[in-house]
Amino acid sequence: MKRLFFSIFFLLSFVYCFTQEINDKEVDSLYKEDQFYAGVTYNLLGNMRTDVSQSGFSLGFHLGFIKDMPINKDRNVAIGIGLGYSANSFNHNILINRDNTGAITYSILRDGNTFIKNKFSSHLIELPIEFRWRTSTATEYNFWRIYTGFKLGYVFAHTTKYRGDLGRIRYTNIEDFNNFQYGLTLSAGYNTWNIFLYYALNPIFSNNANLDERKIDMNAIKIGLMFYIL
Template sequence: MRFCIVLFLVVIQSNAQEVLDTLDNPRYFEDQFYVGLSYNFILNHPEGSNQRNLSYGLQGGIIKDIPLNKAGTRAIGIGAGLALNSYYSNLVADVLNDDISYSINDDITRSKLETHLLEFPLEFRWRNSTADEYKFWRIYGGIKAAYILGARSKYDLGDISEGFKNTDLTKFQYGLTLSFGYNTFNLHAYYALTELFNGNASVNGEVLQYRPLRIGLIFYIL
C-alpha cells in the first residue's frame, strides 16, 4: 500500500495542465494520477471450489492524456502503474520439492493467492470537460496489459501456516476495462481475457481456468 499513499501525497499538489496552440485557442491535457480499490471475483471455478473472504485489489499509477479533438472531449490515455490483487478461496496450493499441487479443502481456515503486477492501461476517453472546468462526466474504455512481478500462495489450517512463491501463473495478462462517473469518484471494471494460471495447474484432474473480474472504484485526480 506504500505506493498508493505516495500517489495520494503527490496528487494533492498536482494541477491540471493548460497549453496554447498556434491559433491561441485553449487546449488542455487531463494528465491524471489514478488510485483504485476493487473486489476481485473469480470466474471459472473448478468443481467443488468456491470463493471466500474478501478478495481485494489495489491499483495506482499515472496516465498521459493525448487529446483527439480541439475541444478536448475525446482523447487517448496511455499509462503505467502498479497493482496488488488477492484471491481467497477453498483452493489450497502446496509445494513439495519445487512441485506445486492443488487440492480443495472446505475445512481450510484461509487460502490466498496474491499477485503483484506492473500494469499498462490504454484508454479511449470521452468527457464533457473544458479547460476551466475540472468537474465533469467521463466514460473511459480500453484495454489493460499487465506483467506479474511476483505471486505468492498461502494457506492457514489450524496451527499450520504455509506460504511460497507461486510460479504457475500466466506472466503476461491483459483484459478489458471500463470506467465511468463524475469528477473524482468513478466506477471501474476489469474483465480478464487471459487465464490467471498458465495451464500447468490442475486440481482433481481438472485444469485451473481462473479468470478474474474486478469491480470497484477508481479515483482520477489531476
C-alpha cells in the same frame, strides 16, 4: 495491504490539493487530462468450478499515471496510455501445495478442513490503454467521463499462503502462474469518483495447473472505485 491502502489515499489527497491550486491559476486552450489514478477493488474469480468458492474479502489496490492525447478539436475525446502498479489478493478454497517430489499440487479444501487463511496474491506492473470521452473544457475541472480500454500486466511477484489444520504453507513465485495478464477495463463517473471494472481475458494460472486432472481456467474480475487526479 492495509499500509498500501492508506499510502495510496494519502498520496491521492496530497496530489489533489496541489493540482487544485495549479488549476485555479492556469487556463490552457490546448489542455490535456494527464492524470494520476488510484483505486481500490473487490476481486472476484471468474470461471470457477461448482466446488470452488471464495471466502473473506479479496482486495486490489491500483495506482499509476496516464498520458492524455486528445484526438478532436474540442479535446473531449482522447487516447490515454499509462504506466501503473497493482497489488491483488484472492481468497479461495483451493489448497496449493507440493508433493514429495516437489511438484505443485492443487486440491479442494473440503468442509472437514478448517483453515484461517488460504489465498494467493500478486504484484503487477501494468500498461493501461484507454479510449476517453469526457465533458471537460479548458476551464471546467469537474466533469463526467467514460473511459474504456485494455490493460496489459506483468506479474513480477506472487505468493500463496495457507494457515489451518495442515499448518502454515507458503510459496513465492511458483511456476504455474501466468506471468502476463490482460483484460478489458471500464471507468465511468463524475469528477474524482468513478466506478471501475476489469475483466481478464486470460486465466490466472498456466496450462500446467490442474485440479482433478482438469485445467484451472479461473480469471480475475475486479469491481471497485477509481480516482483520477489532474
